[in-house]
Amino acid sequence: MILTTVPAIAMEHLTVSYGGKPVLIDISLNIPQGMVVGIMGPNGAGKSTLIKSIMGFVPRDFGTVRLFGKTVDNARGHVAYVPQRGQIDWQFPVTVWDVVMMGRYQYTPWYRSFTSRDRHIAEQALADVRMDSFRNRQIGQLSGGQQQRVFMARALAQQADILLLDEPFAGVDAATERAISALLTASKAQGKTVLVVHHDLETAAEFFDRIIIVNRRLFAYGTPRDVLKDDLLAGVYGGALRKINWNTGADT
Amino acid sequence: MNAFFEPWTHAYFVKAMVGGSIIAIACAVLGCYIVLRKMAFIGDAMSHALLPGVGIGYLVMNALIPGGFTAGGLLLGALIAAVITSVSISALSRIQRINEDAAIGIVYTGLFASGVVILTRYQQHINIDLNHFFQGDVYGISWEDMWLSAVIGSLVVGTIILFYRYFTIVSFDPIMARSIGLHAGFIHTSLTIMIALICVAGISMVGVIMIVGLLITPAALAYLFTDRLPRMMILAAAMGVLSVITGLYFSEWINASGGGAIMFAGFALFLIGLIVAPNHGLIAGWLRRRRLVPITDIEDLLKAFYEKRDLESVAIPVSRRHRAIRKMTMEGLLEPRVGKERERILSRRGYDEAAHILRSHQLWEHHFIEQGMDPHRAHEAAETLEHLHDRMVLDRFDDELGHPQTDTHGIPIPGEREADSDEYPDLTLSLLRPGDRGRVTGYLRDNARCLPLREPFLLETRDETGDFWQIMTSAGPIRLNHEQADALVVERLPDTDPVSGISV
Incomplete structure (x- = not known):
């Protein structure tokens, strides 16, 4: 049982560097459970490093990251990661079902096979994202939005309490955007804490409860209304800047 | 052995x-x-x-x-x-x-x-x-x-x-x-x-x-x-x-x-x-490549059906034409003529699609002529470029040209029938044709709030140069200028008389 008063993610003075170059500088923040949080910032601002530090992939120079009060290493099972679309080889010979079952690997040592409970959980996860009728498809034969949903299902099957999504809205159509957004809301309803690396300032307010604006340092953390202020954004992104769609670089 | x-x-x-x-x-x-x-x-x-x-x-x-x-x-x-x-x-x-x-x-x-x-x-x-x-x-x-x-x-x-x-x-x-x-x-x-x-x-x-x-x-x-x-x-x-x-x-x-x-x-x-x-x-x-019907074939044929031209006039090989017609029937762009099952006519959707291609051709051609291109070359260019019929591009041309109702040959330019699903282009009042019925669903600019939402209207007339649009509402006639007509997002209401069938 997890006490609801403990923050899902607690960072204190987190400082990370690569080869002498600081990437994250003195980041301290608490993310309560059951929040959908957007991580935003310019390219090279350390957004992925922030995600990686929650997964325990990057050595910390200083500071701590605690998940539900535990160290990252002791909280391995609590975190599920949904990769960027570009990181996956979509020709890889696995089916939708195979991918979702990967969510059960962490509960299944090599000498044991999957139990009927594992299969039941995977089926439920597939149904949650409404992909159950696609279970025998090879993943390359799905649309972009369906692919995204399969990986969401895998994260659900992991039964993790924290979901990390790396740019799920990049390059998807309007319908998929709605589907993913609905999934975020549904995960939140199940008490999960969701962190999303996101690019588009325009849509940020409708997707997230809280927004983290990071550019090496923590520039802002709060509700969209508090954070999405022109003067604040101009400070982070530099120069005279109105609302910029960073995906295309087009001024809108 | x-x-x-x-x-x-x-x-x-x-x-x-x-x-x-x-x-x-x-x-x-x-x-x-x-x-x-x-x-x-x-x-x-x-x-x-x-x-x-x-x-x-x-x-x-x-x-x-x-x-x-x-x-x-x-x-x-x-x-x-x-x-x-x-x-x-x-x-x-x-x-x-x-x-x-x-x-x-x-x-x-x-x-x-x-x-x-x-x-x-x-x-x-x-x-x-x-x-x-x-x-x-x-x-x-x-x-x-x-x-x-x-x-x-x-x-x-x-x-x-x-x-x-x-x-x-x-x-x-x-x-x-x-x-x-x-x-x-x-x-x-x-x-x-x-x-x-x-x-x-x-x-x-x-x-x-x-x-x-x-x-x-x-x-x-x-x-x-x-x-x-x-x-x-x-x-x-x-x-x-x-x-x-x-x-x-x-x-x-x-x-x-x-x-x-x-x-x-x-x-x-x-x-x-x-x-x-x-x-x-x-x-x-x-x-797979052989079965693939080029989209340009389909669009050329749609236009021929729409203009009631002889299909032989479409410059594609007969076998490819048959494949395209089969595919168009499968996709619901064509349907069998009632009573003559072997004959194909445009379906309602095919008709709209064809009108859209034709509109594309006419607007491209008009655009080039406006730019000072020789009419013959403008026609050739439009023949190629009509297949780029993104609504965003066409509506822009339409607006730049003052929403013309006929093309340079005096042939009517069909209006768009509905908003493009999902994507940006809304149907604005300026894109309607006289006789179209609609109702306002939104405003692109605040100064266009001259019509109440949801109130049905009929577009009665508009002048050729795009200076005014005259509509009839239950409250009486209203005259809109170009800017207002561009700013009113409308939904087109169905015609009372269905589109007459077009035969092969």
Whole structure:
């Protein structure tokens, strides 16, 4: 049982560097459970490093990251990661079902096979994202939005309490955007804490409860209304800047 | 028939079949991961770089126990060479300006060359020569080799079956693998060591080139045929064994080198597979391209139906035209004429689509003429560019030209019938034609709030130059200027009279 008063993610003075170059500088923040949080910032601002530090992939120079009060290493099972679309080889010979079952690997040592409970959980996860009728498809034969949903299902099957999504809205159509957004809301309803690396300032307010604006340092953390202020954004992104769609670089 | 059974009476042939098949199966199963992880070049490099390890291992073993158990020395030497290769490749790639492929090339040729030096210097002490290293001697398999390959083969296949999930997830999604505590580096190293083991077991039988071939070719072939990894492994193993069987027969019949014949058979199988594979094969690709109906064909035909032109006037070959018409019927753009089932007419959707293409042509042409292009060239250009009929572009032209109702030839330009689903272009009042009914669903600018939402209206008239739009509402007539007409987002209400059918 997890006490609801403990923050899902607690960072204190987190400082990370690569080869002498600081990437994250003195980041301290608490993310309560059951929040959908957007991580935003310019390219090279350390957004992925922030995600990686929650997964325990990057050595910390200083500071701590605690998940539900535990160290990252002791909280391995609590975190599920949904990769960027570009990181996956979509020709890889696995089916939708195979991918979702990967969510059960962490509960299944090599000498044991999957139990009927594992299969039941995977089926439920597939149904949650409404992909159950696609279970025998090879993943390359799905649309972009369906692919995204399969990986969401895998994260659900992991039964993790924290979901990390790396740019799920990049390059998807309007319908998929709605589907993913609905999934975020549904995960939140199940008490999960969701962190999303996101690019588009325009849509940020409708997707997230809280927004983290990071550019090496923590520039802002709060509700969209508090954070999405022109003067604040101009400070982070530099120069005279109105609302910029960073995906295309087009001024809108 | 004798040609098939006679070889089995020779012990060497039977041993070659059994030994070759064991190696082929282990190679094929391991090869699936090599192919999927795009490690083929590393496999190639690894196998060649083993030479000095094999040579030194042999020399040392022979010095310790003269004439004794050399296989153990070979194995140990090869493993040490494999580790050195692997470590030095990754160390070299870390240096700036040396990419991994360059590092592989440097390391494996260097190690291979040192092996050549050792082997030629001590050739009187080593009974492996270079020729043997390259092509093996599948008909001279010793029992020692046979046991070695059986043990290593089972070890490799057994490891992959037991740790299948780990190998798969690390190959497929290394980040997730790491997040649940599996280390990609460890799996990568185990694959490398397995390559080295198989090379040692197989080199004396089929030689290093054939080992690489058996690792890559059957797996690549199987990948063309299936979407499931377990099936890919089984199929690859079957293809490997089939290469061994056909290759050995082949070498018996024409008296050629066994190892060479096996790999040649594998290559031939690959070529056949490449041609006939159901989805990714050459024939399948050719058929798919043939079945593909160019979208431009469909659009040209739509326009011909719309303008009630003779279909012969559309400059596409008859067979392609029939394919296009079949596809258009399937997609609901055309439908059979009632009473004359063989005849096709535009469906409601086809009619709208055709009007849209025609509008595209007219607006492009109008646009070019406005830009001062010669009318003949403008027509030609529009004929090509009409297929770029993105609403965003067309509506922009329409607006720039003052929302003309007829084109430069005086032919009416059809209006758009509805907003483009999902995408940006709303249907604005300025895009309607006199006689259209609609209601306002939104405002693009605040100063256009002159009409109440949801109130139905009828567009009565508008002037040719685009200065005013006159609409009739329940509250009476309203005259809108261009700016207001552009700012009112409307939904078109259905016509009272249906579109009359258009025949072929």
